[in-house]
Amino acid sequence: MKDFLKELIAREGPLPIDRYMALCLGHPRFGYYMNRDPFGAAGDFTTAPEISQIFGELVGIWCVAAWEAIGSPAPFALVELGPGRGTLMADILRATARAPEFQGALQLHLVEMSPSLRKMQQEKLGVQARWHDTIETLPDEPLIFVANEFFDALPIQQIEKRLAKFFERVVVAQDADLKLAEIPAPVFEFEQDGLHEISPISSIIAEGLGARIAALGGAGLVIDYGHLESGVGDTLQALKAHKSCGILEHPGTSDLTAHVDFARLATAFSSGGADVLPALTQGAFLNSMGLETRVAKLAAQLSGAPLADFIAGARRLVDDKEMGKLFKVLAVAQQNRAALYPFET
Numbered sequence: 001m002k003d004f005l006k007e008l009i010a011r012e013g014p015l016p017i018d019r020y021m022a023l024c025l026g027h028p029r030f031g032y033y034m035n036r037d038p039f040g041a042a043g044d045f046t047t048a049p050e051i052s053q054i055f056g057e058l059v060g061i062w063c064v065a066a067w068e069a070i071g072s073p074a075p076f077a078l079v080e081l082g083p084g085r086g087t088l089m090a091d092i093l094r095a096t097a098r099a100p101e102f103q104g105a106l107q108l109h110l111v112e113m114s115p116s117l118r119k120m121q122q123e124k125l126g127v128q129a130r131w132h133d134t135i136e137t138l139p140d141e142p143l144i145f146v147a148n149e150f151f152d153a154l155p156i157q158q159i160e161k162r163l164a165k166f167f168e169r170v171v172v173a174q175d176a177d178l179k180l181a182e183i184p185a186p187v188f189e190f191e192q193d194g195l196h197e198i199s200p201i202s203s204i205i206a207e208g209l210g211a212r213i214a215a216l217g218g219a220g221l222v223i224d225y226g227h228l229e230s231g232v233g234d235t236l237q238a239l240k241a242h243k244s245c246g247i248l249e250h251p252g253t254s255d256l257t258a259h260v261d262f263a264r265l266a267t268a269f270s271s272g273g274a275d276v277l278p279a280l281t282q283g284a285f286l287n288s289m290g291l292e293t294r295v296a297k298l299a300a301q302l303s304g305a306p307l308a309d310f311i312a313g314a315r316r317l318v319d320d321k322e323m324g325k326l327f328k329v330l331a332v333a334q335q336n337r338a339a340l341y342p343f344e345t
């Protein structure tokens with residue numbers, strides 16, 4: 001990957017951060033997600049559905065309630081963006097088995113770029129699903145979508161505003177290494193001085209989903225780590241074997257993510273035509289969805305170390321010092337609908 005990047009830079013010049021990120025994660029041969037299983041203890045990072053089954057179960061219950069709130073359309077597309085190992089969807093499908101109308105009406109659509117993860121999803125889900133490279137090819141049907149830790153993996157540009165001038169952060173090749181540099185950039189609408197991060201591709205996807213929801217009906221959840229208001233600061237980070245490393249250190253073999261800017265995402269969903277509800281923290285969302293009751297019910301069947309692990313996993317999802325506060329849940333929906341618990345009552 002490093003040699004490939006150095007040659008590319010020699011041929012085409014400095015790589016803006018979004019291009020670097022897109023190549024590191026999605027290059028067909030060398031891209032991080034394209035030929036590995038990045039999750040779990042043996043991988044580089046873990047995610048809520050991999051930590052506790054309760055996460056997917058509660059998201060599944062939300063999906064049924066949202067489907068009912070938009071008038072129980074049939075058929076409808078149940079869409080997951082970036083399904084990883086397929087664990088979240090497996091938990092959603094198991095938890096919604098007691099809603100046969102919902103299950104009877106759904107057609108499963110997975111947006112996934114990685115061939116190796118598509119294979120894992122196929123094996124894990126063992127049900128009929130259709131895979132898509134982008135949201136463009138989704139069917140023209142009402143949709144319920146979920147996206148957990150999807151938007152944080154989408155490329156960002158880093159633009160510095162300094163003394164009324166703008167500079168874009170780029171990757172250059174220097175001697176044998178990759179280095180960060182900056183090049184003059186066109187004018188952006190930012191007011192504050194400092195490093196601004198924008199993700200045009202995230203906005204395009206959110207606007208596209210918003211437009212589908214407005215035209216065809218639907219609702220969805222974005223769950224990710226990030227901030228509710230746009231600001232300045234460098235949030236791009238690399239993870240390898242559960243430890244943070246430099247973003248240029250292990251291109252193609254470390255995960256790269258950035259904080260999701262929920263304010264910009266919300267704007268994009270609304271400009272597509274969807275209604276955006278005030279976001280909740282992951283802790284508040286899961287607690288309102290009945291986490292404690294579900295924990296108590298499952299805990300009654302466990303003892304010893306499995307019980308302790310199970311309780312610890314559930315706590316990790318909602319604890320303020322763990323994922324409870326840093327992770328946010330944004331709901332979007334068609335305008336015409338019943339109230340969407342727990343975002344509105």
Ligand code: SAH
Nearest residue numbers: 033047082083084111112113114148149153
């Ligand atoms: N939702 C899962 C996995 C999160 S990791 C979980 O919570 O465990 C990010 C996922 O998004 C991976 O499946 C990755 O392959 C996929 N992905 C990343 N960028 C993508 C893109 N541009 N298009 C489609 N899928 C993408």
